[in-house]
Amino acid sequence: MSNIKDIAAKAGVSIATVSRALRQPNLVKEKTALKIRDAIEALDYKPNMLAASLRRQKADAVIIAVPSIHNPFTSAFVQGVENVARENGTKVLLALTEGRQDLLDRHYEMIAGKQADGLILLDVISPSALAGQTPGDDPLPIVLACEYDSAVDQPRVRVNDLEAAAEIAAHVASLGHRQIAILSGPSAQRMSRDRQRGFRLGLRRAGIEEDDALVVGGDYSLRSGVAGANALLDSGRKFTAILCENDEMALGAIHAIAARGLRVPDDISVTGIDNLRFAEFANPGLTTIALPNEQIGEEAMRLMLDFAIDPDGARREVVVPHRLIVRGSTAAPTPRM
Amino acid sequence: MSNIKDIAAKAGVSIATVSRALRQPNLVKEKTALKIRDAIEALDYKPNMLAASLRRQKADAVIIAVPSIHNPFTSAFVQGVENVARENGTKVLLALTEGRQDLLDRHYEMIAGKQADGLILLDVISPSALAGQTPGDDPLPIVLACEYDSAVDQPRVRVNDLEAAAEIAAHVASLGHRQIAILSGPSAQRMSRDRQRGFRLGLRRAGIEEDDALVVGGDYSLRSGVAGANALLDSGRKFTAILCENDEMALGAIHAIAARGLRVPDDISVTGIDNLRFAEFANPGLTTIALPNEQIGEEAMRLMLDFAIDPDGARREVVVPHRLIVRGSTAAPTPRM
DNA sequence: TTGTATGCGTTATCAA
DNA sequence: TTGATAACGCATACAA
16 A cells, blocks of 8 residues: 555655645645656555544544434434535544443544544433533533433534424314324423423414323334324224324324224324325325424534534524425314214 | 543553553553553543554444435344444444445545445445456455345345245235236346346246236335336236335335225235335235345444455355245235126 | 655554 | 554644
């Protein structure tokens, strides 16, 4: 493997000139640059980025930490981060935490180890290093996205979960539903709390009284959607719609309802939040709230870049818009005789 | 940020000893090691991995290149790679190619740039560097998975696409279907060709004559599943089942069929391949072939590790098993009167 | 416009 | 068991 020294020798210049030709081409004479280009070509030289990063004290890489990429939401998010990173010559390293603190911490060490410049976090947990921070300390290069814990104070990009949930609840109420069930997520998570509060807010605004007996807890998985819907149906309580805190549970709920020979939306309307790709092609198509997943990733990366320039002056929060998407899974309740 | 020198000073030893205490603890006296541990603790020292990698000429990182992580298959695959990588102290960097040669090549440069030791490729394209190889050259640290082009000769892990497809075709035939349509992928890809050949093989084995008019081409997307099913239904040809080359298209097909007021499987049986998570909870549940996605990732990473130890002696191919999963989307054809 | 020389933070060789 | 020191490959301050 050839290095900068070989190129310098071959081109008959100093290594400093080679380095400049690569990094600040305008500082080197055209003719010299040409010789260097030839040498690079001839020796198939590839700069050692490790050495460059070590010297410049900058890795030009960021880590995205996510619990799992089994989630289609995550995918689009990562794509968004990639988009902006690419434009800025930054590499993106994806880290999977599985929700485990130790794994997250180990990945976070890559920052201390200078292998990455910052961390973009799409998870409910956060690095231990963050907890150990006191007001006087230097700010940490961490950007939070959506699922953050509200306790930590870092640059963040988020959706208005509360209003999004209220909006879809309003949609269902406007169709004429009055007995409306809720399939919630883990109430330990801020996002879940916000969405549930949003559902309730939307119902109250429509003059519908809340009924805690129609609220069932899940964990955002397909499977818990099935379980939740079954629990509701088994309870014997009457309801004509289920508001689910995410699409996965909604798809599970639809599956469970169909499995009992009931029909969506004729017997029960179902809604989600997220607008996964599969939501459009479910049977029936799922009424949901579209989140600009990719844009969220893009904004997160921009916050990261801002931070690199000015750790203290960087923007603290970006709120991205959501949008109601009505499909076949919601309809007016069928009058019972 | 403290470095190894600070620790050495604080502990009253040389930097060589500190380095040893970290990498070969058994070579240093217990008492010394303790002093060093204390110093590390006190100064919150984190080794600079960049410097270490530069010196050791090894990054302990591999790149996984995938077209997109919008595909749930990809997710499990990455998870598998992570599993094995983690056990071996190797970092995993995810690269998205979007099927673009230039993006793949740019990521491949990270290997020349020493930021990564190898590339695991889950894509139909391959780095230009691979094309430029001639028999005498050193082998490249590239492992191929599943969607490789059969032209390139590198360590690879794959599924027996041919037999998998034949098996599910046999299942449908055994239910009594005789007019069976095929929704294929891009025939430029080896995997698609294998699966289509497999379908035809399975049908022939069951004594069913092939009918090219019942073969429609798609691109593995949900949307093309919808389009393909519509094309078949519009053709006016009779068929009682559709074999799809992947789950996404199958889910799209089910959606299209339902949208026309037809029922799956009563009117038309549908099958996929992949066993995506969503396949289980579709309406109806999708009959498909399960691929051990995570295991594929694990095997790929193992091949990579083997390669690192012995570039020439490493295993060349691993074939992982598949499994037929029968769900509600297939049934015996309904007798027409 | 170019060259010299130093340092980035490690690891590894060799000698003690 | 430990220490001194030379790389690893590059970027940059300073000098020319």
